[in-house]
Amino acid sequence: MKENQIIIGLWGLTFNSGNMGCNALSHSFLDIINRIAKKNTIVYVFFQGTNFDTTLLNSEHVTVFSSAYNPRSLKSIKGLIDRIKKCNICFDFTAGDSFSDIYGLKGFLKTSLFKILSISHCDKFVLGPQTYGPYYSHIAQTVARYIIKKSTYACARDEQSAQYIKDLFNIDIDVFTDVAFLLPYNNNHTIDTSRIKVGINVSGLLWNGGYNQNNQFDLTLDYRRYINEVARYIINDSRYELFFIPHVITPNNMTNIENDYPVCLELSQSYTCLCSPKFSNPIQAKNYISEMDLFIGSRMHATIGAFSSGVATIPVSYSRKFEGLYHSLGYEYLVNARVMDTDKAIATTLEYINKYVELKRVQADSMKSVNAKLDSFVQKCRDLIYTSIIE
16 A cells, blocks of 8 residues: 555445435445545445446546456455455445345345344444434344444434334444435526426336335335326416436336336326436436426435435435434424325425425525534545545
8 A cells, every 4th residue: 555545445335326325325425535635545335246437536636446246256256355444444335225235135145144244354444424214124124233233434314213123132322424426417497497397206116116116114005006197286376386306217128116207208298298218327317406496205315416416305204214314403394104094195295385485495404414414424434434534
């Protein structure tokens, strides 16, 4: 390692996924590194898959390396461990919401294995601001407790997660917020209309009933009816112009049940309105979302993009991560799809639509809290990273 060089490993962050939310988290944290980086900073992006071109991610002081691995190859894993050993510090975000067995125990254990590898072989291991839990199985609870206790530092993006960890494991962790609020954007004012622009982000995953296609997330409402009724209300009111906006886009696999684009396109054709383009990166997505006056979203990072660009936002929650994040910011205008029935959800959404100016006012106050929390997190990162050089 060169003199004064710092090497940072990143886990649970993606830059080339079809999920604009995961990419938004990644670009935002890389932006934090760029803010605080001194000369000779190396960043390894650890992930399972195929290496990608990182040229556009490099900056004056930061050089990014794609560090893919194959979990079925001992040679690949050995190379991975060698790179982990070179790191002064590793940060792990677990895609923001995947440090849980809610999406299945197998996936949880696989990501946890690499956390344990980093804890064992890296000087410092940090769990970045994310949702913790729920941990349904005893195995998941045991593994999560071990990882959190062995981490150099752990923090959450919401008060609910921190309280959950305190109650379950008697471990105190700090609370910040989601770093994706920092994602840069430009409102290019490309949409020419005098009407109130309303964007609806439809989750392909919820539309299809989850990964098991059988109401995996225990929704208490009929998601398809909810979306159609809200869209019908908007399209029939001359004050509004409707846009469907996908936030998970897998162009090479249009039948993927996670893909938002096919259902958004189909709905836009049904209601004779616009569907946004197939975004290739999260900044493009946020640029487009920022042109809305009001945004109704089922993908949390899509709602974060709207919220942080001053667009009145109605998050449609399928997981406690929504309430955890937004309630920590003093924002209560959510539609809880795991509590409300369809009629209640529709009525609540229409109420919020008609007082969207009030939502914008409350959001502006919430963003003051966001900025303060993220300023504190940036300082914490600076302390963690540069203490590792001194030590």
